[in-house]
Amino acid sequence: MKNGDIQQQAFRISLMPDGRLTSESLKKQSGGYRYRGEWPDACLKFISFSDGIFTLRNTSNDESYTLHLQVKDNKLFVSCNCGHNKITICKHAYWTLGDIHWKFGEYYFTKLMSHGMMELAFKYPMLFDKQESNCGLNVFPRAELKSIYHLAPAVSMPDIKAILNLPNPSSKAFVPYTLGSSPKAQISREKAMAYLVIISIRYEHLPSVIPVIGQLTVKGNAIKSFDSFLDGLQKTNTIILSTAQKALHEKCLGLYKLTEKLPGELLAGNVFSKRLNILAEIFNDWMEIYSMLHSQHFVFRYVLFGKRELRGKPKRDRWLQVTLSAITPVLSFVVTDKGDHYRFTLRVHIDGVLLDNVKTGMPLFITQNEETIFRLGSLRDACLVEWLDRSDGWITVFKEHFDAFQKEVLVPLEAHYAIQFIGNDFNS
Numbered sequence: 396m397k398n399g400d401i402q403q404q405a406f407r408i409s410l411m412p413d414g415r416l417t418s419e420s421l422k423k424q425s426g427g428y429r430y431r432g433e434w435p436d437a438c439l440k441f442i443s444f445s446d447g448i449f450t451l452r453n454t455s456n457d458e459s460y461t462l463h464l465q466v467k468d469n470k471l472f473v474s475c476n477c478g479h480n481k482i483t484i485c486k487h488a489y490w491t492l493g494d495i496h497w498k499f500g501e502y503y504f505t506k507l508m509s510h511g512m513m514e515l516a517f518k519y520p521m522l523f524d525k526q527e528s529n530c531g532l533n534v535f536p537r538a539e540l541k542s543i544y545h546l547a548p549a550v551s552m553p554d555i556k557a558i559l560n561l562p563n564p565s566s567k568a569f570v571p572y573t574l575g576s577s578p579k580a581q582i583s584r585e586k587a588m589a590y591l592v593i594i595s596i597r598y599e600h601l602p603s604v605i606p607v608i609g610q611l612t613v614k615g616n617a618i619k620s621f622d623s624f625l626d627g628l629q630k631t632n633t634i635i636l637s638t639a640q641k642a643l644h645e646k647c648l649g650l651y652k653l654t655e656k657l658p659g660e661l662l663a664g665n666v667f668s669k670r671l672n673i674l675a676e677i678f679n680d681w682m683e684i685y686s687m688l689h690s691q692h693f694v695f696r697y698v699l700f701g702k703r704e705l706r707g708k709p710k711r712d713r714w715l716q717v718t719l720s721a722i723t724p725v726l727s728f729v730v731t732d733k734g735d736h737y738r739f740t741l742r743v744h745i746d747g748v749l750l751d752n753v754k755t756g757m758p759l760f761i762t763q764n765e766e767t768i769f770r771l772g773s774l775r776d777a778c779l780v781e782w783l784d785r786s787d788g789w790i791t792v793f794k795e796h797f798d799a800f801q802k803e804v805l806v807p808l809e810a811h812y813a814i815q816f817i818g819n820d821f822n823s
């Protein structure tokens with residue numbers, strides 16, 4: 396097959412807008428060919444992939460044909476050299492597509508697109524694994540590429556423009572809040588008020604805060620155990636020491652109720668439709684609560700495995716005393732030339748200094764060395780941090796896709812954030 400084009404002699408199958416081919420669609424478009432003959436125990440041997448044309452040797456018993464596949468303009472072109480007309484599909488091709496579909500799934504044909512995974516796997520063999528079988532050939536990106544823009548993103552691409560349209564109040568300075576007469580919230584010689592920043596496992600809910608009464612050590616400077624969560628949520632009003640503290644507890648309870656209504660990921664589903672107002676409310680509540688908690692002595696992070704746990708006491712191995720930093724992190728991005736591809740990463744600066752050991756798995760916040768928590772300056776920052784976090788830390792952009800990435804991500808981002816370009820491609 397020459398000239399990178401088999402369309403003239405091929406049967407044509409339309410793919411879904413995202414490149415998928417469902418088995419229903421395959422059956423419908425190929426006219427239910429299954430009734431016109433069998434092609435038993437077909438074995439597909441990969442022959443070549445060149446100029447976008449994927450060639451297989453298609454054998455059943457002692458009959459053998461050459462099958463060409465090509466994906467162009469969201470259509471799959473199929474040609475078999477048995478001499479069958481191109482108006483209908485021959486049985487060899489029909490059963491073969493069924494086998495490939497069954498074995499590799501409905502997204503397999505997206506790999507054959509121009510600048511798709513098959514093309515790149517042959518162009519950059521060190522970055523992909525190839526797997527031959529009696530269904531032909533499949534290719535997989537190596538794990539170190541992490542999330543691959545356009546080809547194999549770890550999470551679906553967020554609407555960058557909509558994220559950047561979010562209000563950005565990060566210029567607001569952090570205002571520490573003093574809790575009136577009782578900054579350390581000591582209730583008695585044995586008890587003190589503590590605040591547990593709740594991080595729910597598997598991102599069930601966004602972080603919230605539950606005040607819990609802690610039992611002090613003999614010296615009175617540390618907490619050795621906690622009363623039950625419910626005491627914190629419902630009963631502490633009777634022992635609250637100041638009106639400011641009561642306000643804090645009411646805020647915490649309000650925040651907890653809001654987070655209960657939402658999934659634990661900012662970008663889950665469509666963030667910018669109905670959930671945007673409530674996300675903004677959660678973010679603003681957190682701004683206030685964070686300022687109030689900053690003056691508190693006993694703040695902990697707590698990993699909650701499930702809501703049922705709230706009926707009991709906090710479990711010992713899940714809490715860790717933390718410091719809430721008053722500094723708002725500043726985000727920037729880096730594009731590094733890696734030769735065949737670029738790597739897009741996030742950087743976090745604190746007072747102009749690049750922060751090491753940043754952890755980003757806690758929505759709305761980042762942490763350093765587990766023990767220091769920084770509140771992100773805006774919902775916008777938080778969405779971008781979440782995107783990079785769910786992308787496994789960085790995004791690989793093949794140079795073949797860089798124009799699209801630049802248009803979709805870098806240009807809009809550059810209007811709001813610093814982007815550093817490192818490497819040969821950017822030295823000129």
Ligand SMILES: [Zn+2]
Pocket residue numbers: 460475476477478479485486487488
């Ligand atoms: Zn045929």
